[in-house]
Amino acid sequence: MILExxxxxxxxxxxxxxxxxxxxxxxGEILALxxxxxxxxxxxxxxxxxxxxxxxGLVRFAGVPLARVPVAERVARGxxxxxxxxxxxxxxxxxxxxxxxxxxLAAGGAMFTPEALYRLLPVxxxxxxxxxxxxxxxxxxxxxxxxxxLGTPRCLLLDEPSIGLAPNLVERLFAQVRDVCRAxxxxxxxxxxxxxxxxxxxxxxxxxNSGKLVFDGTPEAARASNLWEHF
Amino acid sequence: xxxxxxxVNGIVTGSALGVVAVSFALIYATTxxxxxxxxxxxxxxxxxxxxxxxxxxxxxxxxxxxxxxxxVLGSLIQILLYARLERRGAAQLVVLxxxxxxxxxxxxxxxxxxSPDILNFSAxxxxxxxxxxxxxxxxxxxxxxxxxxxxxFGATLVFAHRTLLGKRIRAVASNPFLxxxxxxxPRRVHVYVMAIASALxxxxxxxxxxxxxxxxxxxxxxxxxATIAMIAGGIGSLAGAFGLAVAIVVLQNLALLVMPGEWxxxxxxxIFVVFMLFRPRGLFAGK
Numbered sequence: 001m002i003l004e005x006x007x008x009x010x011x012x013x014x015x016x017x018x019x020x021x022x023x024x025x026x027x028g029e030i031l032a033l034x035x036x037x038x039x040x041x042x043x044x045x046x047x048x049x050x051x052x053x054x055x056x057g058l059v060r061f062a063g064v065p066l067a068r069v070p071v072a073e074r075v076a077r078g079x080x081x082x083x084x085x086x087x088x089x090x091x092x093x094x095x096x097x098x099x100x101x102x103x104x105l106a107a108g109g110a111m112f113t114p115e116a117l118y119r120l121l122p123v124x125x126x127x128x129x130x131x132x133x134x135x136x137x138x139x140x141x142x143x144x145x146x147x148x149x150l151g152t153p154r155c156l157l158l159d160e161p162s163i164g165l166a167p168n169l170v171e172r173l174f175a176q177v178r179d180v181c182r183a184x185x186x187x188x189x190x191x192x193x194x195x196x197x198x199x200x201x202x203x204x205x206x207x208x209n210s211g212k213l214v215f216d217g218t219p220e221a222a223r224a225s226n227l228w229e230h231f
Numbered sequence: 232x233x234x235x236x237x238x239v240n241g242i243v244t245g246s247a248l249g250v251v252a253v254s255f256a257l258i259y260a261t262t263x264x265x266x267x268x269x270x271x272x273x274x275x276x277x278x279x280x281x282x283x284x285x286x287x288x289x290x291x292x293x294x295x296x297x298x299x300x301x302x303v304l305g306s307l308i309q310i311l312l313y314a315r316l317e318r319r320g321a322a323q324l325v326v327l328x329x330x331x332x333x334x335x336x337x338x339x340x341x342x343x344x345x346s347p348d349i350l351n352f353s354a355x356x357x358x359x360x361x362x363x364x365x366x367x368x369x370x371x372x373x374x375x376x377x378x379x380x381x382x383x384f385g386a387t388l389v390f391a392h393r394t395l396l397g398k399r400i401r402a403v404a405s406n407p408f409l410x411x412x413x414x415x416x417p418r419r420v421h422v423y424v425m426a427i428a429s430a431l432x433x434x435x436x437x438x439x440x441x442x443x444x445x446x447x448x449x450x451x452x453x454x455x456x457a458t459i460a461m462i463a464g465g466i467g468s469l470a471g472a473f474g475l476a477v478a479i480v481v482l483q484n485l486a487l488l489v490m491p492g493e494w495x496x497x498x499x500x501x502i503f504v505v506f507m508l509f510r511p512r513g514l515f516a517g518k
Binding site: 049051071072075076080081083086087088089090091092096097099100101103104105147150 | 395398399401402404405406408409410411412413414415416467
């Protein structure tokens with residue numbers, strides 16, 4: 001398992017958002033993490049990333065506990081987050097976005113160099129000199145995905161990547177996610193409101209309700225159960 | 232003739248305040264700290280250069296050492312004060328009050344070590360008057376001010392847009408959260424920004440007093456004009472901050488043709504009010 005969460009509890013101020021949460025994701029596996037608004041999905045990703053200190057439990061990455069590992073070091077080890085709605089530097093051009101992150105994450109021998117990304121996502125090559133904030137929502141999300149995979153990612157935490165995108169763009173983005181995951185063995189934890197699209201993409205499904213895990217199984221099992229009861 | 236001289240004087244002083252505005256804008260856009268203590272760093276630069284030149288150190292060397300001193304002071308303020316407050320989740324108002332406190336400490340230490348009165352800061356080359364075509368007259372200090380401050384502004388723009396560190400600073404300013412999760416290390420970048428801005432502000436901090444003397448509390452008025460220029464120019468736009476600072480000071484100077492000098496600060500605030508009414512996000516605000 002590349003990422004393991006064991007008995008995790010976290011929250012903000014006096015409020016506990018997630019409690020006793022445990023799940024794991026293996027190399028090359030796509031795990032869809034579903035749940036109602038406020039179920040604690042984003043808090044889970046932020047806690048795994050080290051942006052929120054856990055109140056209890058443990059996050060392990062590639063078998064190593066991350067309790068004392070700062071965010072920058074987690075990123076360097078290959079744990080990446082694509083945050084909801086703010087995954088680009090809007091005031092920089094596309095090339096500047098990629099260059100500035102590549103300088104910190106894509107040293108020699110990286111899985112995804114800037115050149116590899118421009119080949120993978122040609123729309124970014126065409127828009128190199130465009131101010132990122134002035135691009136369409138779909139193009140911005142492609143750039144956000146590119147920044148998340150720059151270098152050598154081992155586990156991608158994707159927080160609602162399809163939000164605000166037209167269905168054909170969601171399909172295209174998820175096809176890229178699948179390709180990256182399958183071809184390079186990158187694990188993915190996908191938080192998504194678009195349940196149908198997430199089930200179609202995922203190898204496994206975990207459903208959260210009020211901060212706890214209430215379902216962990218295959219997409220087929222999720223479909224066979226009364227899915228909405230879990231929400 | 233008088234109008235032309237006032238215009239040129241305005242451009243000279245405006246270029247100095249433009250560098251103060253650019254340095255302040257760089258800090259605010261990146262750290263979101265309203266770094267009032269920057270006025271203290273500005274003031275310290277002049278006093279350090281004065282001390283060195285009084286002991287025979289050449290002007291260029293004195294300027295460079297003063298810059299190094301300002302870099303140390305600015306970095307220490309960031310590391311020991313702002314970063315600690317940020318880690319404790321302090322509100323912006325708390326950070327502003329802490330900055331005001333730091334300014335008071337710097338100003339009072341300078342007054343205690345040197346003098347609370349105005350000190351004459353002069354150098355032979357700085358006082359020499361050069362006659363230019365059109366009957367214009369500029370001192371050596373004024374020529375050095377306009378040349379070096381415009382050069383510093385140009386160099387800052389090139390740095391921000393052409394170098395990797397400059398792009399990294401702009402990235403942190405553009406999206407601090409993403410900067411955190413893409414290993415751009417915003418907290419370290421904040422220290423770099425404070426160091427660079429402190430070196431920058433030292434330039435007008437040394438050259439300005441060559442014209443009108445040193446005073447421990449003299450940094451506040453330039454910072455006030457610089458702040459207005461930053462807001463009117465559009466927060467985040469270095470060119471806007473510099474351009475508006477030059478424009479404000481030119482207008483202040485030209486206003487002398489029609490009103491007494493004590494009204495010049497009124498001109499500054501009139502410009503500010505006009506911008507707040509008609510273009511509150513500033514002239515060159517990002518879209």
